C-alpha cells in the first residue's frame with residue numbers, strides 16, 4: 203500500500219490525528235496505524251490535498267532506508283565521510299565536555315549555534331543556547347523573511363513587521379492585488395485556489411516577476427523586470443503616483459515623515475528612465491501605478507525572499523511597501539493589514555539574557571538587524587571564524603546545517619575545517635553531516651510531541667503517532683539531555699516536555715487535559731486587528747509616523763530615504779565584468795515537490811523534478827547552441843555549477859534561473875557572493891549575480 207491510499211477499516215488498528223511537517227505548514231492529517239507502524243495518511247485540509255504532493259511521500263520519508271537511526275561519530279579526518287555508531291551517552295558526553303571546556307577557556311560566546319528552516323524546535327534550541335550563555339543563536343531566517351520584516355519595521359514599526367506574513371491571503375474587500383514576486387502555486391499552494399476564484403470575481407492582479415509564472419499569466423498586468431531592480435521600479439511607480447496626485451493627501455500629511463524629500467527624490471526616477479533600468483515598458487509602469495492607486499482598496503503581497511535577496515534588498519523593499527502606504531491602503535479592509543496574531547504564550551527562549559552577553563556574531567556589521575530582530579546574523583559566521591574578531595569562534599552546533607544554504611560554498615567549507623567541534627542534528631546524511639564530528643539523528647513529526655500555535659489562534663497538541671524509528675530522539679529530548687550534561691537540566695524541566703507546554707500555554711488558561719481531549723485543536727479567540735489602529739496610538743516608529751525618512755537608518759549612518767542602488771554586479775554597474783559574465787542570475791524559485799534541500803531522496807517526489815534545471819531564454823540559448831536537455835556549465839567569478847538546460851521564453855532574455863539547494867556540483871550558491879551583503883540586513887544577493895553559461 204502506498205501512503206496516499208486510505209486503508210480499509212479492517213486493515214488498521216487505529217487512526218490518530220496528526221500534522222504534516224514536510225514544510226512548516228502543519229497541514230492536518232489522519233494517520234492509520236497497524237502493529238505500531240504508520241501504514242497510511244489522509245490529508246484533512248481540502249485546500250492542499252490535490253495541490254501539494256509532499257504529504258503523500260511522508261511515510262516514505264519516515265521509513266526511508268537511509269534515514270539516520272543512531273548517533274554517529276566521525277572516524278579519521280573531518281570531512282572524510284567515515285563514521286562509527288556510538289551511544290547517545292557517548293555522543294552527548296563528548297559534546298558536553300567540549301562545550302564546558304570552551305566555556306571555561308574562551309567563554310560561551312566561542313560557540314555558535316545555528317538552526318535551519320524548521321520552526322518547531324527553535325524555542326527549545328534557543329533556550330539551550332542562551333541557557334549555556336552564548337549570544338550566538340543564528341537561524342535560516344538570516345536569509346529568509348527577516349530583511350522584509352526589517353523593511354516593514356523601519357517604515358511602520360515592529361507590529362507591522364509581519365505585514366509580509368499576512369499579505370498572502372486574498373481579502374474579499376479588495377479590488378486590486380499587486381503580487382511583487384511570487385509564483386503562488388508552488389510556494390504557497392494553500393492560497394492558489396483563492397487566487398483563481400478572486401480572478402473570476404474580478405479582482406485585478408498585477409504581477410512583478412522576471413519570469414512569466416502561471417500566476418503572471420493570469421494577472422491583468424505583468425511587469426517583467428530585471429532581477430534586483432525592484433527599488434527602481436517601486437520609485438518609478440511612486441514617481442507616477444506623486445506627480446499625478448494619486449496619493450492620499452490626508453494620510454501623507456498626518457502620518458508620514460519625509461514625504462517632501464521622497465517627492466524630490468522620485469524625480470530622479472521618471473518612468474522612461476526606470477524602463478531603461480528595469481526593462482519594464484514605460485506604459486506598463488504608468489498603468490500599474492494608476493491601477494493600484496485608483497482601483498482601491500489595493501493590497502501588495504511581497505515575498506519572503508525575492509525582493510530581499512539583493513545587496514539593496516531592505517531599501518528596495520522599503521520603497522515597495524510605501525506604495526500601499528502612500529495610496530491609503532494601510533490598515534483598511536482590502537488593503538495591507540497587520541497579521542492576525544497567535545494565542546498569547548510565555549516565551550521560553552531566554553532571549554532577554556542577550557543584553558547581559560557580549561555582542562553576537564554579525565552585530566558589529568549589521569547592528570540594526572541584530573538589535574531589532576534579536577537574532578545573530580548567520581551569514582557572518584564564516585567571517586568571524588576566520589578573523590576571530592571580536593573573539594574566536596571554535597564550535598558550531600547545528601540543527602539542520604545545510605552547506606548549500608550559504609553563499610560561496612567554497613569559502614564556507616574551507617572555514618568550517620578550522621573549528622574544534624562541528625555537530626549536526628538531522629534526519630538524513632547531507633553534505634553538511636558528512637563534514638561533522640558528530641551527527642545526531644532526530645525523530646520526525648510522527649514520532650514527537652508538537653505544540654502548534656497558529657496565527658489566528660488555533661492551538662494543537664500533536665502527539666506522537668508511532669514510536670521513534672531506530673534510536674532517534676525528538677529534538678526536545680536531545681536538548682534536554684545535553685542541558686543536563688551542561689549543568690542546566692532544570693531549564694528543560696528535567697526532560698518533561700509537558701511541563702514546558704504547560705508553561706508556554708499559561709497565559710491562555712487552556713490546560714493540557716483540555717488540549718489532549720481535542721486533538722483537532724482549540725481555537726483561542728484572539729483580538730481582531732482594528733481598522734486604522736494607528737489612529738489611537740500612532741505607529742511604533744520613533745516618530746510615531748510612517749517613516750519614509752527612517753530615523754533609525756539615519757542614526758546608523760545609512761541613507762534615510764529608500765534609495766535605489768544597482769546590484770554591485772550588473773550589466774549597468776559593472777559593464778566590464780558583464781562582458782565576461784553577461785547573464786543575470788536569479789536562484790531559488792520554489793518547486794512544489796521539494797522543501798529547499800529536502801526530499802530529493804524520495805522517489806515519488808524526485809521523479810517530478812529529477813534534475814537541477816537552468817532556465818534560459820531561447821535567444822540566449824541559441825547563441826550558445828544550447829537546447830533543452832543539454833548539460834550546461836554556469837559560472838561566475840566564484841566558481842562553476844552544472845545543470846540541465848530548460849530553454850523557455852517564460853524568462854526575460856538576458857536572465858537565467860537556477861534552483862537552490864541542489865547538492866555538490868549543482869549547488870547554485872557556489873556562484874553567489876558572500877562578501878558583499880546587504881549592508882543593513884546582511885542578506886546575500888541570491889537573486890542578482892552575474893554569470894555565463896556554456897554547453898558541456
Ligand SMILES: Nc1nc2c(c(=O)[nH]1)N[C@H]1C(S)=C(S)[C@@H](COP(=O)(O)OP(=O)(O)OC[C@H]3O[C@@H](n4cnc5c(=O)[nH]c(N)nc54)[C@H](O)[C@@H]3O)O[C@H]1N2
Nearest residue numbers: 383384385389413429430505508788791792793794797798
Ligand atoms: N514547495 C515549496 N514551497 C515553499 C518553499 C519550498 O522550499 N518549497 N519554501 C518556503 C520559503 S522558506 C519561502 S522564503 C517561500 C518563498 O516564497 P516566494 O518568494 O513566493 O517563492 P516563489 O513562488 O518561488 O516566488 C519567487 C518569485 O520571485 C521571482 N524573482 C526572482 N528574482 C526576482 C527579483 O529580483 N525581483 C522580483 N521582483 N522577483 C524575482 C521568481 O521568478 C519567482 O517567481 O516559499 C515557501 N514555500
Ligand SMILES: Nc1nc2c(c(=O)[nH]1)N[C@H]1C(S)=C(S)[C@@H](COP(=O)(O)OP(=O)(O)OC[C@H]3O[C@@H](n4cnc5c(=O)[nH]c(N)nc54)[C@H](O)[C@@H]3O)O[C@H]1N2
Nearest residue numbers: 318319320342346601602604607627789790798799862888
Ligand atoms: N540561492 C538561494 N539560496 C537560498 C534561497 C534562495 O532562494 N536562493 N532561499 C533562502 C531561504 S528563503 C531559505 S528559507 C533557506 C532554506 O534553507 P535551509 O534552512 O537550509 O532549508 P532546508 O533544506 O529545508 O533545511 C536544512 C536542513 O534541515 C533539516 N531539517 C528539517 N527539519 C528539521 C528539524 O525539525 N530539525 C532539524 N534538526 N533539522 C531539520 C533538513 O533535513 C535539511 O537537511 O535557503 C536560503 N537560501
Ligand code: SF4
Nearest residue numbers: 222225229254256257
Ligand atoms: S508539505 Fe504540503 S502537505 Fe505538508 S505541511 Fe507543507 S504544504 Fe502541507
Ligand SMILES: [Mo]
Nearest residue numbers: 346347506507
Ligand atoms: Mo525562506
